[in-house]
Amino acid sequence: MDREVWFETLRRRVADFYLSDPADEFRQSGRSAGAERWFETRHCLVEAIDRSGDFMDIGCANGLLLDTLIEWLGPDGLTIVPHGIDFVPELIELARRRHPHHVDNFSVANVWDWAPDRRYDYVRTNVEYVPDTDRAGNLRRLFDETVGPGGRLIVCHYVGGGNQTDDIAGLMRSVGLDVSGITGADGVAVAWVDAPGRSADS
Ligand SMILES: C[S@@+](CC[C@H](N)C(=O)[O-])C[C@H]1O[C@@H](n2cnc3c(N)ncnc32)[C@H](O)[C@@H]1O
DSSP states (O other): OOHHHHHHHHHHHHHHHHTSOTTOTTGGGTOOSHHHHHHHHHGGGGGGOOSOEEEEEETOTTSHHHHHHHHHHGGGTOOEEEEEEESOHHHHHHHHHHOGGGGGGEEEOOGGGOOOSSOEEEEEEEGGGSOGGGHHHHHHHHHHHHEEEEEEEEEEEEOOSSSOOOOHHHHHHTTTOOEEEEEEETTEEEEEEEOTTOOTTO
16 A cells, blocks of 8 residues: 555544544543543553653553653652653644643654654654654664664554464564563563663662
8 A cells, every 4th residue: 555545544534533423532642432442552661661752652542641640750760851752733733732831842753754853852653654664764773863872762552452463573673673671561562772872870
């Protein structure tokens, strides 16, 4: 399928589902099963965050993940500054409302051709945001162009139904990304890679 058609099909599908219930903040982030399931499927990401910093959530939807990570990291004395992009404009509007002190940190963009003018301490993304054949190359580009010195690229795969799990660590290794950690939950796989300059105590 033509790449532009692929993105437009996904964008429409996301907008139809995520925006179908204005009262459901979980649905606006792709999950409609409520707070408990949200915790079950997202709290594992805390394992990938071991210091404070600027956190870019690629595909941030309504900004709920950033919001809940800030809350979950608080007791450990860690602070993340929220940043996000998403290719659905209505979701970016919701994310800005959720993070009123950081409205300028959110913008409408497709990860495929996103070219930020800065780098981040954390960049989180999903493999499934681009067509299969573009996945590995997209991760390599994100690592090279958007993660700051000593920063971390966190790669997720949210497995929809069934038991198919992509080998995201293998995908990352296929483009020379040396995986430094993995975690996961029911329906979620996560792996991360560190940029040069990260040491245990920096
Ligand atoms: C499952 S939600 C993720 C929400 C939150 N970041 C999390 O991890 O729970 C996926 C979001 O990614 C966005 N998205 C999917 N493909 C994208 C792309 N190519 N570029 C930018 N955003 C994309 C969708 O619009 C949707 O809001």
